[in-house]
Amino acid sequence: MSDRTYRVTEIVGTSPESVEAAIRNGVRRAHATLRHLDWFEVLHVRGQLDEGEVAHFQVTLKVGFRLEDPE
Amino acid sequence: MSDRTYRVTEIVGTSPESVEAAIRNGVRRAHATLRHLDWFEVLHVRGQLDEGEVAHFQVTLKVGFRLEDPE
Amino acid sequence: MSDRTYRVTEIVGTSPESVEAAIRNGVRRAHATLRHLDWFEVLHVRGQLDEGEVAHFQVTLKVGFRLEDPE
Amino acid sequence: MSDRTYRVTEIVGTSPESVEAAIRNGVRRAHATLRHLDWFEVLHVRGQLDEGEVAHFQVTLKVGFRLEDPE
Amino acid sequence: MSDRTYRVTEIVGTSPESVEAAIRNGVRRAHATLRHLDWFEVLHVRGQLDEGEVAHFQVTLKVGFRLEDPE
Amino acid sequence: MSDRTYRVTEIVGTSPESVEAAIRNGVRRAHATLRHLDWFEVLHVRGQLDEGEVAHFQVTLKVGFRLEDPE
Amino acid sequence: MSDRTYRVTEIVGTSPESVEAAIRNGVRRAHATLRHLDWFEVLHVRGQLDEGEVAHFQVTLKVGFRLEDPE
Amino acid sequence: MSDRTYRVTEIVGTSPESVEAAIRNGVRRAHATLRHLDWFEVLHVRGQLDEGEVAHFQVTLKVGFRLEDPE
Amino acid sequence: MSDRTYRVTEIVGTSPESVEAAIRNGVRRAHATLRHLDWFEVLHVRGQLDEGEVAHFQVTLKVGFRLEDPE
Amino acid sequence: MSDRTYRVTEIVGTSPESVEAAIRNGVRRAHATLRHLDWFEVLHVRGQLDEGEVAHFQVTLKVGFRLEDPE
Amino acid sequence: MSDRTYRVTEIVGTSPESVEAAIRNGVRRAHATLRHLDWFEVLHVRGQLDEGEVAHFQVTLKVGFRLEDPE
Amino acid sequence: MSDRTYRVTEIVGTSPESVEAAIRNGVRRAHATLRHLDWFEVLHVRGQLDEGEVAHFQVTLKVGFRLEDPE
Numbered sequence: 001m002s003d004r005t006y007r008v009t010e011i012v013g014t015s016p017e018s019v020e021a022a023i024r025n026g027v028r029r030a031h032a033t034l035r036h037l038d039w040f041e042v043l044h045v046r047g048q049l050d051e052g053e054v055a056h057f058q059v060t061l062k063v064g065f066r067l068e069d070p071e
Numbered sequence: 072m073s074d075r076t077y078r079v080t081e082i083v084g085t086s087p088e089s090v091e092a093a094i095r096n097g098v099r100r101a102h103a104t105l106r107h108l109d110w111f112e113v114l115h116v117r118g119q120l121d122e123g124e125v126a127h128f129q130v131t132l133k134v135g136f137r138l139e140d141p142e
Numbered sequence: 143m144s145d146r147t148y149r150v151t152e153i154v155g156t157s158p159e160s161v162e163a164a165i166r167n168g169v170r171r172a173h174a175t176l177r178h179l180d181w182f183e184v185l186h187v188r189g190q191l192d193e194g195e196v197a198h199f200q201v202t203l204k205v206g207f208r209l210e211d212p213e
Numbered sequence: 214m215s216d217r218t219y220r221v222t223e224i225v226g227t228s229p230e231s232v233e234a235a236i237r238n239g240v241r242r243a244h245a246t247l248r249h250l251d252w253f254e255v256l257h258v259r260g261q262l263d264e265g266e267v268a269h270f271q272v273t274l275k276v277g278f279r280l281e282d283p284e
Numbered sequence: 285m286s287d288r289t290y291r292v293t294e295i296v297g298t299s300p301e302s303v304e305a306a307i308r309n310g311v312r313r314a315h316a317t318l319r320h321l322d323w324f325e326v327l328h329v330r331g332q333l334d335e336g337e338v339a340h341f342q343v344t345l346k347v348g349f350r351l352e353d354p355e
Numbered sequence: 356m357s358d359r360t361y362r363v364t365e366i367v368g369t370s371p372e373s374v375e376a377a378i379r380n381g382v383r384r385a386h387a388t389l390r391h392l393d394w395f396e397v398l399h400v401r402g403q404l405d406e407g408e409v410a411h412f413q414v415t416l417k418v419g420f421r422l423e424d425p426e
Numbered sequence: 427m428s429d430r431t432y433r434v435t436e437i438v439g440t441s442p443e444s445v446e447a448a449i450r451n452g453v454r455r456a457h458a459t460l461r462h463l464d465w466f467e468v469l470h471v472r473g474q475l476d477e478g479e480v481a482h483f484q485v486t487l488k489v490g491f492r493l494e495d496p497e
Numbered sequence: 498m499s500d501r502t503y504r505v506t507e508i509v510g511t512s513p514e515s516v517e518a519a520i521r522n523g524v525r526r527a528h529a530t531l532r533h534l535d536w537f538e539v540l541h542v543r544g545q546l547d548e549g550e551v552a553h554f555q556v557t558l559k560v561g562f563r564l565e566d567p568e
Numbered sequence: 569m570s571d572r573t574y575r576v577t578e579i580v581g582t583s584p585e586s587v588e589a590a591i592r593n594g595v596r597r598a599h600a601t602l603r604h605l606d607w608f609e610v611l612h613v614r615g616q617l618d619e620g621e622v623a624h625f626q627v628t629l630k631v632g633f634r635l636e637d638p639e
Numbered sequence: 640m641s642d643r644t645y646r647v648t649e650i651v652g653t654s655p656e657s658v659e660a661a662i663r664n665g666v667r668r669a670h671a672t673l674r675h676l677d678w679f680e681v682l683h684v685r686g687q688l689d690e691g692e693v694a695h696f697q698v699t700l701k702v703g704f705r706l707e708d709p710e
Numbered sequence: 711m712s713d714r715t716y717r718v719t720e721i722v723g724t725s726p727e728s729v730e731a732a733i734r735n736g737v738r739r740a741h742a743t744l745r746h747l748d749w750f751e752v753l754h755v756r757g758q759l760d761e762g763e764v765a766h767f768q769v770t771l772k773v774g775f776r777l778e779d780p781e
Numbered sequence: 782m783s784d785r786t787y788r789v790t791e792i793v794g795t796s797p798e799s800v801e802a803a804i805r806n807g808v809r810r811a812h813a814t815l816r817h818l819d820w821f822e823v824l825h826v827r828g829q830l831d832e833g834e835v836a837h838f839q840v841t842l843k844v845g846f847r848l849e850d851p852e
Contacts, residue, residue, distance in 0.1 A: 003519075005526035008507035008557070010363035012419065018091050020160050022358075023189070024196055029360035031194025032425035040196075042187040045113040047094070049134070052102025054095055054111075060363070063191070064509065070529035074235075076242035079223035079273070081292035083348065089162050093287075100289035103354035116184040118165070120205070123173025125166055125182075131292070135225065141245035145448075147455035148438040150486070152576040154632065164571075171573035174638035202576070206438065212458035216306075218313035221294040221344070231375050233657050236686070237693055244691025253693075255684040258397040260378070262418070265386025267379060267395075276688070277296065283316035302730050304444050307473075308480055315478025324480075326471040329752040331733070333773070336741025338734055338750075347475070365505035367561065373659050377500075384502035387567035400681040402662075404702070407670025409663055409679075415505070429590075431597035432580035434628070446728050449757070450764055457762025466764075468755040489759070490580065496600035515588050517799050520828075521835055528833025537835075539826040542610040544591070546631070549599025551592055551608075560830070586801050613823040615804075617844070620812025622805055622821075642803075644810035647791035647841070649718035651774065661713075668715035671780035699718070703793065709813035720789035722845065732784075739786035742851035770789070 006038065008064045014056045019045055022059040036066040077109065079135045085127045090116055093130040107137040147209045148180065156198045161187055164201040178208040218280045219251065227269045232258055235272040249279040289351045290322065298340045303329055306343040320350040360422045361393065369411045374400055377414040391421040431493045432464065440482045445471055448485040462492040502564045503535065511553045516542055519556040533563040573635045574606065582624045587613055590627040604634040644706045645677065653695045658684055661698040675705040715777045716748065724766045729755055732769040746776040786848045787819065795837045800826055803840040817847040 013026020023040065031037055044060040084097020094111065102108055115131040155168020165182065173179055186202040226239020236253065244250055257273040297310020307324065315321055328344040368381020378395065386392055399415040439452020449466065457463055470486040510523020520537065528534055541557040581594020591608065599605055612628040652665020662679065670676055683699040723736020733750065741747055754770040794807020804821065812818055825841040 003511045003513075003522045003553075005511065005523050006509035008509065010365075010417075010507075011422075012361040012363065014358045014360065016358075018089075018160075020196075020199075025358045026360050027191060027196060028194050029422055029425070031191075037191040037194060039191060040189050047111050049098060049102075049108040049110060052099050052108060054091075054098060056358075057091075062507075067508075067526055070526070074227045074229075074238045074269075076227065076239050077225040079225065081223075081294075081346075082351075083290040083292065085287045085289065087287075089160075096287045097289050100351055100354070118182050120169060120173075120179045120181060123170050123179060125162075125169060127287075128162075133223075138224075138242055141242070145440045145442075145451045145482075147440065147452050150436040150438065152436075152578075152630075153635075154574040154576065156571045156573065158571075167571045168573050171635055171638070198571075204436075209437075209455055212455070216298045216300075216309045216340075218298065218310050219296040221296065223294075231373075231657075233693075233696075240688060240693060241691050244688075250688045250691060252688060253686050260395050262382060262386075262392045262394060265383050265392060267375075267382060270375075275294075280295075280313055283313070302444075302728075304480075304483075311475060311480060312478050315475075321475045321478060323475060324473050331750050333737060333741075333747045333749060336738050336747060338730075338737060341730075365507075365559075366564075367503040367505065369500045369502065371500075373657075380500045381502050384564060384567070402679050404666060404670075404676040404678060407667050407676060409659075409666060411500075412659075429582045429584075429593045429624075431582065431594050434578040434580065436578075444728075446764075446767075453759060453764060454762050457759075463759045463762060465759060466757050488578075493579075493597055496597070515586075515799075517835075517838075524830060524835060525833050528830075534830045534833060536830060537828050544608050546595060546599075546605045546607060549596050549605060551588075551595060554588075586799075615821050617808060617812075617818045617820060620809050620818060622801075622808060625801075642795045642797075642806045642837075644795065644807050645793040647793065649720075649772075649791075650777075651716040651718065653713045653715065655713075664713045665715050668777055668780070695713075701791075706792075706810055709810070720791075720843075721848075722787040722789065724784045724786065726784075735784045736786050739848055739851070766784075 005067045006064045007067055008062050009034070010043070010060065010062055012058050012060050014058050016056055019057055019059055022057045023061060026059065026061055027063065030063050034065050037063060038066055039064045076138045077135045078138055079133050080105070081114070081131065081133055083129055083131050085129050087127055090128055090130055093128045094132060097130065097132055098134065101134050105136050108134060109137055110135045148206045149209055150204050150206045151176070152185070152202065152204055154200055154202050156200050158198055161199055161201055164199040165203060168201065168203055169205065172205050176207050179205060180208055181206045219277045220280055221275050221277045222247070223256070223273065223275055225271055225273050227271050229269055232270055232272055235270045236274060239272065239274055240276065243276050247278050250276060251279055252277045290348045291351055292346050292348045293318070294327070294344065294346055296342055296344050298342050300340055303341055303343055306341040307345060310343065310345055311347065314347050318349050321347060322350055323348045361419045362422055363417050363419045364389070365398070365415065365417055367413055367415050369413050371411055374412055374414055377412045378416060381414065381416055382418065385418050389420050392418060393421055394419045432490045433493055434488050434490045435460070436469070436486065436488055438484055438486050440484050442482055445483055445485055448483045449487060452485065452487055453489065456489050460491050463489060464492055465490045503561045504564055505559050505561045506531070507540070507557065507559055509555055509557050511555050513553055516554055516556055519554045520558060523556065523558055524560065527560050531562050534560060535563055536561045574632045575635055576630050576632045577602070578611070578628065578630055580626055580628050582626050584624055587625055587627055590625040591629060594627065594629055595631065598631050602633050605631060606634055607632045645703045646706055647701050647703045648673070649682070649699065649701055651697055651699050653697050655695055658696055658698055661696045662700060665698065665700055666702065669702050673704050676702060677705055678703045716774050717777055718772050718774045719744070720753070720770065720772055722768055722770050724768050726766055729767055729769055732767045733771060736769065736771055737773065740773050744775050747773060748776055749774045787845045788848055789843050789845045790815070791824070791841065791843055793839050793841050795839050797837055800838055800840055803838040804842060807840065807842055808844065811844050815846050818844060819847055820845045
């Protein structure tokens with residue numbers, strides 16, 4: 001078995017509901033264009049406020065995925 | 072339009088239920104005395120434990136708000 | 143009253159559901175072998191991905207507990 | 214002479230032109246309501262982009278000022 | 285019992301004598317205008333030098349205090 | 356409205372003249388291949404020296420842009 | 427001579443008097459149950475406040491000790 | 498000569514043998530799809546353990562490469 | 569399958585030869601008393617010098633291991 | 640060609656005008672006594688304030704220079 | 711008045727008695743060979759342990775001093 | 782015995798072969814002009830790339846050495 005290499009990309013997922021929903025939204029969107037997503041790590045949790053309420057949670061993530069062997 | 076200035080204040084919101092509820096509690100309390108709250112950022116998530124259960128989530132936040140133009 | 147000393151240990155709690163559930167799972171497991179658990183602090187929120195979905199949240203925690211006086 | 218105490222507040226100054234202009238705008242606004250401003254430190258330099266150009270520099274600053282002796 | 289919210293403010297206490305005296309001076313000055321001071325955390329220990337001696341210890345602190353419920 | 360996702364990429368802009376020119380050069384180059392650039396954040400300011408003068412400012416930036424909805 | 431291995435544990439020592447007393451209290455308590463304590467490093471200096479006075483200094487330490495060779 | 502812009506991407510190289518082999522494996526894989534690789538920086542050195550032995554070194558790298566001028 | 573919990577302990581492995589040998593020495597020693605070692609992460613690489621040569625590499629590691637279910 | 644070694648020294652350059660001027664002033668002063676200056680990196684941007692205006696920018700730099708081979 | 715430049719050097723002061731004594735010992739020694747010492751900042755507080763007691767406090771300091779104008 | 786003071790200097794050692802060789806090259810060069818070198822700590826591991834291969838490892842080190850008593 002060859003030695004695997006992974007790439008790590010940074011995304012910001014958003015949701016008006018919760019930190020977990022923002023993570024899941026961001027990961028699903030990344031999954032639409034990247035194969036072999038393997039792990040994530042939360043870098044920042046931020047959000048926009050409106051009239052004293054949280055309008056959106058904005059969760060910055062590092063997402064790691066395995067690179068396929070070049071041919 | 073003049074160049075806006077914002078101030079950032081640090082608060083700790085608490086809740087026995089969830090990280091999001093602690094954020095919302097802290098932001099609502101800040102909203103009672105500060106106008107133009109615009110964004111927040113989570114600095115730390117901590118909590119008190121009691122008999123192996125989480126008694127309170129304590130979420131430290133930076134909260135940013137726009138300063139009004141001085142007259 | 144004597145001056146208390148605390149010890150801090152690092153654990154990783156996991157859950158397929160939420161950050162809070164991962165914290166609670168980790169703390170309950172620690173409670174099974176450590177007495178006087180007093181507080182926790184979140185160090186990292188990470189997770190495993192599977193087919194674009196979060197398989198597990200993995201929350202790294204510092205957990206503090208009071209040391210009993212040596213006899 | 215008594216031992217002085219200082220307070221540190223965090224602001225975000227903005228300008229479409231430069232980092233220095235954003236710092237100066239933020240400090241002047243702070244000066245409108247706070248006396249004895251003594252020093253600043255840059256925490257972050259960020260900005261908004263519009264059509265590939267910098268719309269605003271946003272410079273987050275800590276600003277220190279001397280507290281007067283309470284009477 | 286309602287969910288408490290705390291605010292965190294940053295001060296710099298000074299003393300020609302020791303780190304502890306600088307902390308105590310800063311906290312006492314903060315106590316003159318803020319109620320319900322609850323905890324502190326040291327961020328930096330700095331100082332001014334004069335002829336190879338420490339002229340002042342300057343200790344930057346975060347100080348947390350409980351916000352009263354708004355009426 | 357769907358929940359937006361953003362991607363964050365890291366670039367280094369350079370200029371012999373100023374920090375701002377290095378930021379603008381980097382952002383313009385990114386704009387040539389990426390749509391919907393929304394914000395930037397400075398990570399590092401470095402530079403090359405030649406005979407005691409600054410030959411180039413090298414400013415490392417994170418640049419955020421909105422991802423379009425996958426079809 | 428074999429290659430030594432050390433373990434590092436984290437404790438919080440407390441004292442109403444000084445940072446040094448909190449360090450010494452924590453180290454003595456650790457010494458009651460751990461052999462071969464070799465060094466410490468201060469991670470945080472915090473404390474509890476009561477009526478504008480420092481009730482306790484709480485000093486978080488990493489403490490290193492040599493592991494004995496397994497038999 | 499125009500002002501160059503660089504992009505920085507994050508990868509994880511792996512090897513059962515050494516930190517250097519993990520770096521070299523990761524860089525070679527990146528070289529298969531990216532031109533003008535110029536420098537790297539190590540962010541983390543981690544690894545998987547199996548029966549008390551290191552199964553794989555996993556070295557997280559930032560890798561910088563020059564962007565070609567857009568036409 | 570129940571939700572697993574891991575513990576993370578900090579050790580310092582040493583070797584006169586290389587960083588990798590120091591990691592392996594530390595991990596083997598930990599394996600003598602801890603079961604289910606799963607991963608490590610390097611925190612610091614330090615060393616002692618003697619007459620301009622490296623006498624020992626000292627590598628500080630976090631080592632993670634799975635906790636067994638309590639009975 | 641032998642393997643080069645560099646030394647890194649820390650300086651603070653100042654200017655009433657701009658961050659870039661403070662960098663250039665500091666680097667020129669270092670150039671008066673150090674040969675082979677090669678690169679710099681900004682660590683902190685601070686400044687003194689006077690009547691709500693920036694009196695001096697103070698930019699803390701790491702400056703790297705190549706060491707000549709010892710004879 | 712010309713724009714001043716400062717240099718920052720790193721030292722470790724030691725004392726068996728206190729953090730402040732270690733700072734003062736280190737600063738006095740630096741003063742024996744460096745002119746115009748102006749400020750210090752504490753980076754780390756560490757120490758050696760012997761039989762459960764603190765043998766030495768080791769305080770790592772940055773010390774800043776003004777460079778004289780070159781002639 | 783008097784209280785010792787140490788100085789810490791920052792160097793970058795390089796080698797085309799390995800991290801350890803870069804450390805050793807840097808330390809030997811420092812040893813040519815500095816007496817009483819006592820310890821080192823790795824700050825960064827970087828390198829130059831050429832055609833997808835590592836041309837040089839560049840290891841930034843802090844190196845500590847004991848200052849002799851002034852006469």
